[in-house]
Amino acid sequence: MNRYFAYCRKSSEEEDRQVMSIQSQIQELKIHAQRDRLQIVAVLEEAQSAGTPGRPVFNQMLKRIARGEASGILAWHPDRLARNAVDGGQILHLLDTGKLLDLRFPTYTFENTPQGKFMLGIMFSQSKYYVDALSENIRRGNRTRRESGWATSIVPLGYLNGRSSTGQKIVTQDEPRLHVLRRLWELFLSGGYSLAQLLEMATDGMGLRTRKTKRRGGKPL
Numbered sequence: 533m534n535r536y537f538a539y540c541r542k543s544s545e546e547e548d549r550q551v552m553s554i555q556s557q558i559q560e561l562k563i564h565a566q567r568d569r570l571q572i573v574a575v576l577e578e579a580q581s582a583g584t585p586g587r588p589v590f591n592q593m594l595k596r597i598a599r600g601e602a603s604g605i606l607a608w609h610p611d612r613l614a615r616n617a618v619d620g621g622q623i624l625h626l627l628d629t630g631k632l633l634d635l636r637f638p639t640y641t642f643e644n645t646p647q648g649k650f651m652l653g654i655m656f657s658q659s660k661y662y663v664d665a666l667s668e669n670i671r672r673g674n675r676t677r678r679e680s681g682w683a684t685s686i687v688p689l690g691y692l693n694g695r696s697s698t699g700q701k702i703v704t705q706d707e708p709r710l711h712v713l714r715r716l717w718e719l720f721l722s723g724g725y726s727l728a729q730l731l732e733m734a735t736d737g738m739g740l741r742t743r744k745t746k747r748r749g750g751k752p753l
Contacts, residue, residue, distance in 0.1 A: 534634050536565070536604040537593050538575045541582060541612045554579070557608045564638045565606060573602050582615040583663040594622055597632055604634035610642075610652060611659035620656030624649055689713065689742065689753075712738045 538561045542553040554577050565572050578589040590613070596602065605623075607613050614620035626632035627649055635642045640655065642648055674684040687693055687703050690710040696702050716734055719725050725733075734740040734753060741750030 534604045535571050535573045535602040536606045536634075536636065537597070537602045538562070538565070538572045538606045539578070539590070539593060539612065540575065540608070541578045541580070541587075541590075543581050557612070560608060560638050561606050564636065568636070570604070570606060570636065572606065582611070582613070582619060582659075583667075585616055585618040587619075590619065594626065597626060600631075603632065604636065605632065606636045609637055609639045610635075610655040611662070614656050615659040615663045617656075617660060620653065620660070623656075624653060692743075706743070709740065709743075712740045716740075 538558070540554050540557040540561065558575055558577075561575075562572070564570070576589050576593055578587055580587050580589075582590075593605070597605075605613065613623060623632065623635075627635075627644060634644060635652070642652055677684050682701075682703070690706055690713045692704045692706045694702050694704050712734065715738070716730055719733070720727075720730055731753065740753060742753065743750060
């Protein structure tokens with residue numbers, strides 16, 4: 533019986549994004565393994581984009597496959613394994629050399645044949661195209677926002693993202709924090725205070741905190 537690594541990946545390292553993604557993948561992969569009687573030797577989890585090479589868990593998995601610890605990979609979809617040419621090429625190379633014998637996906641059927649590897653390469657290329665196109669669309673959107681005088685991400689401390697009565701995105705002043713920040717700049721420009729002194733004044737004397745979120749209160753800078 534071939535032994536498999538179950539590899540689960542979500543795109544973001546931030547805890548508040550795709551919270552259920554990893555657990556959902558693990559659950560689906562275990563159901564798939566039980567149905568097809570696949571032996572899972574380890575469940576590997578990673579919270580990192582596959583758009584660029586360098587994922588530590590993924591790289592370690594390939595090394596363990598090369599050492600013979602497993603001969604197959606079980607993943608939700610080919611794009612969980614690779615969204616760049618280097619990682620996709622490593623998977624194909626292991627298949628070519630016989631170190632990797634099988635790939636299983638609940639959402640995609642793979643056969644370790646010349647035709648199957650050709651189609652897998654197309655899937656990897658399609659995943660790479662998605663990342664490249666998304667990156668270009670984001671850059672274009674950011675250019676448009678900059679040209680319109682808008683921040684390209686969350687506005688800095690002292691301002692707030694909001695919406696007008698008509699639903700249009702706007703930036704408003706966070707007056708309590710903006711007042712403190714304005715005073716800190718005045719003290720800084722006077723040349724009589726170091727950054728460490730200003731930070732202590734802002735935290736202890738002026739009570740400056742980061743913006744509150746739904747999950748936590750404001751924190752010291």
